Amino acid sequence: MNGMCRRLLWLSAAGIAACSGGTEPHLRPCTAAGDSVVLAAAAYVSIDAASDSGCTVFSANGTPATVEYLVVPQFATGVPGKSGSFRLGGDTILPAPAPSPGVGESAPSPVLQFHDFLRDGEERRTWGFAPHRDDLAKPIPRTPSIEAGPPALNDQRTFMVCARLDCSTFTRVIGRVRAVQSKIAIYVDTLAPAGGLDSTQLDSIAKTFDQRLYAIDTAAFGRESDIDSNSVVLVLMTNVVNKLVSTSTCVKTGFVAGFFFGLDLDPQFGNDSRSNKGEVFYSMVADPTGKLSCSHSADQVLRIIPVTFIHEFQHMISFNQHMLVRSGSAEVLWLNEGFSHYAEELGGRSYETQPDAPVSTCVIGSIPCRFYGGDLINAYTYLDSTGKHFLLPTAGIGTLAERGAAWMFVRYVIDRYAGGSTAIQWNAFTRQLLQTANTGAQNIAAVTGDPFETVVARWALANYVSDLPAFSAPTQLKYDSWLFRSTFASLNAQADSTFKKPFPLVPTLSEGRSVLLTGTLRAGSGIYHRATQSPGDQGFTLQFTSSNGGLFNASLVPRLNVIRIK
DSSP states (O other): OOOHHHHHHOHHHHHHHHOOOOOOOOOOOOTTTSEEEEEOOTTTEEEEEETSSSSSEEEESSSSOOOOEEEEEEESSSSSTEEEEEEOOOOSOOOOOOOOOOOOOOOOOOHHHHHHHHHHHHHTOSSSOOOHHHHTOOOOOOHHHHHHHOTTOEEEEEEEEEEETTSSSEEEEEEEEEESSSSSEEETTOOOOOTTHHHHHHHHHHIIIIIHHHHHHHHHHHHOOTTTOOOSEEEOOOOOOTTSOOOOHHHHOOOOEEEEEEETGGGGGTOOOTTTOEEEEEEEOOOOTTTSSSBBBBHHHHHHHHHHHHHHHHHHHHIIIIIIIIIIOOOHHHHHHHHHHHHHHHHHHHTTTSSSSSSSOOTSSSSHHHHHHHHHHHHHHHHTTGOOOSSOTTTOOHHHHHHHHHHHHHHHHHHHHHSSHHOOOHHHHHHHHHHHOOOHHHHHHHSSSSOHHHHHHHHHHHHHHTTTOOOOOOGGGGSSEEEEEHHHHHHHHHHHSSSSSSOOOOOEEEEEEOOEEEEEETTOBOOOEEEEEOTOOEEEEEEOTTTTOOOOOGGGGGEEEEOOOO
């Protein structure tokens, strides 16, 4: 849903930050008594900063060459929304600064808020309202609410469609079947504007869903439910989706291209008149003259809808696998979103001659880039400002950049733990992550066999060193499926107004003894700095503490990740 406006408008990322209270006790200055770090080239370590004095001692440089470390202070917690202020200081003794405020960020767009509203509703099993009281007294029927089997061409039925971004009102829509395949049936609003998709174009979309995208999602994540026993996923292309945002909002912050609504499958809403009691994907309609909101040509909708579908269909599968099959909780927002963006990547790869080969370029306008280009935009924004964004946002404040982080994290986990580099191995692994009652950090730890804090710390380092020139990164710190430096360099060459740098992650730089970083860390994310050590230097210390010089609360899982890159 939100991915489409991102692709068309190059939306910037936004988020909401929070700071810790700064009541921790002040610690003694960092001395030679701290934990020692002696690293060979390309060796790395993740240091727990919740104990002792948060002090790390770097040994003397007895070589004739300058030594360089990448240091990444990070909160490796698996709890979404955790944040706090920090200070990372070199061995020069400085007064402890006052707690630093978080970085101010604008509120997420209405489109992103709507997407998060839908996913949050799945997590909480409520979308801000309870089932209708009168409907609760009726028994939930054991038979499907509509006739079993797929609909026929030109059949009509009535749908109830969320008509506002908070789903406080619903609109009754009559849809007519305009295209049918073995797994997909496309209904079009009988009141859709003139100049929309013709039968040939609708058949083309249906065949793309049926013959390519459906197979990709189900192979990677598992099967969707079929509570209406019609053997197909219904697509309703309706005016109501276009009208979710006004023309002015559409121009400024983007539009809703489509969505999946878990209420349609939730058994506690099985008697609710607002539920369509089946697997439905809601889509915008073509609107060339802008009768409903922004204008959307038929060609534009043809480009957008397949990418939206493969994203939202993952959410539908996830709902089934977590909640209906296993009676568990919905996957948490950040990881659920990461899987859906990974689904977009798989859609793009399916058009490549070697779908599981490492990607090193994204040709703007090509079909593969149409699918995963938005993921790269989001990832670029995240890497360009990691200190402003969570990997694990609090439900409801996820930004496009944070979706980029979630996609990169999922991609990294698959590369490192799938046991191979083929699509078959990737799919077997991701099905384990979907077909479970575990969610979030617990899910990652259970499937990988490593603590979440270990996985997320390695991921943070991999984002910089994976394909760092003239450097051989350890296997644990590499992406196998992407050469991100080459990919972003190709995008920079094609569109330098959007991709302003050949590679977005540019750490700050200073001598080790002169390091002084302050600010706010957000769950899962880190801040990047290169610390150098001149030949003959007798050593330096780094002290990683809260902003007022006290120990961190252990629940933040503070880690100082260090790798020697020279």
